Amino acid sequence: MAVEIPGGVSVNSEPLVLVCAADNEFAMPLAAMLASVMANLQTVDGVALFIINGGIRDRNRHKIQQSLDLNRITITWLEPPLERLEGLKVQERIPIASYYRLLIPELLPPQYSKAIYLDSDLIVNADLGQLWQLNLENHALLAVQDPIIRTVSNRNGLANYRDLELAPDTPYFNAGVLVLNLSVWRTQNLSRQILQYLVANRDTLRWHDQDGLNAILAQRWGQLDPRWNQLHIIHKYRSWQESPYPESTYRAVLEDPYIVHYTTSSKPWRVGCQHPKRDLFYDYLNLTAWSGWRPTRWNRGLRKLERLQERFRL
Template identity: 25%
Template sequence: MESLNLVLCSDNNFILPTLTAIDSILRHNAESFFAVFIVTTGFSQKNIETIDFFSKQRKNQAKIEIITANDDILKDCPIKKGDHVSIAAYLRILLPSILPKNINKILYLDGDIICVSSLLDFYNADIASKSCSAIRDERNNDEEIFNRLEYPKDCGYFNSGVILVNLDYWRKNIIQNKTLNYIFSNKEKCLWHDQDALNVTLAGTVDFADFRYNLTQGFLFDKKQLKIDLKYYPKIDCAIKHPCLIHYCATYKPWHIECNSPFKKLWRQSYKKTFGKNCRLQFKNKGIARIKWCIKLILNTLNIKKYADFRKSIVE
């Protein structure tokens, strides 16, 4: 049986969510065998042992391999103070050169994702003539993005957290070098890191897939806050009812006390199934920031003032 190729990028701070994501995929795609690559710039010995134990328990459904990438080439990629991503976010750009040459298609996923149904239809999509298959971002029709990045808005704007990558295309068209060169020459434009750069580099070559394969947090709240064409609303509503990959891409993750995702319990249940214990919740905010968050919570609860951190979801 031919294996399905899966890759996630992680660092020492994100390994438990990454393994939770992998396990959720295996559980909801039990008839498939996966070749899983975890790309990192380096793991602690403790995390290596955690991955090894996890792998041995699932050896009948997946072969898991750690790839340690040299991140010297990424040292000039912009990470601003306060960003909730690390340099690991840029590792996906290097997939054509660090993955085995015999792999021509692979599904890339961020580590803050869980799978809740089969992803075979998405994985098996024919993208031979495309650079990738991805899902439109919540800001797909945001004029600011296209003005800032200077590419045609009819090309759309995808979220880079889920990408079915045509590695043959990326290698043949030197996408890695083009994307890195764009970043190095346009650091001030790349507000959303590699996502902005990939959208420019791949503009016009992307196959846009169903929203259910990357259901990001913004879609779960008031649609008036979205910057996406009204014609996509019915498809978004359908994705909410029948999700496949739920992406917790907001600042506050399901392991944070501050998280207000309507699907946070799903992630926590998935974590418990993976590790056999409840996730230890923690505050994202520290010090004064935590005090301010608590004050906002009180004011919001008492209906004195409303804050976006506590907005009500449209999910029933």
């Protein structure tokens, strides 16, 4: 149901359903991301937030909740059924929490037929309600085609695309921003299919859960405006001719991104980050219970200690 408010902006009174997943290391970036969502939300009245908890400590959970206006957002903490993720490939740069998004259709209450999933290492710089209101049609999800891995046959794409009988030019998407059609996922048991694929093909995976999503959902997803997932590579191109985009799209993604996704290991909360949009992260971090925090070497040492404590469960 939509209502009009002064200024001509149509506001939907039904909440936007947002799902995130994070471990304790990503608690602070998650808070900044959520603050950016709420600061820019205009066309939706509120948010039903579900956080799949990968081990966020009670202290940081409390700080996340302190960072948000609970009159506009409801928070539900979900515990992932780890037994469903047994046998999956895990590395230091891609922890088990990366797979949690695959369980969203099973974890969310059945009354929800649609949800937006966002990675924790990004900042939303536009009204997420505009993304929420897009028509999913019969697509399993909406996503942005990866600007680096454009197709499954890319050298960093699906190693076994021929075995899957996929055309070389089949588009490949980045899984950091997804609009999920939960009804389609449940009806077609897509979570089970993707998990089975990931276990059976673990030796050929390059991008873990993202590969599984692209393998099973090839040709079953719809493309979003690339401004909804700006990756760092856009800043590496010296001109639009070097990019995969026409000039107008290149300019829009570079100068007016709706979502800035910090996809490399050089992230704003780490010492030495040179990302051109680094300060944007701090702007929204200052709206949270971590206001004023900056990545000093002392803070880096504390975060390393926290990781060690998590590893050994001290």
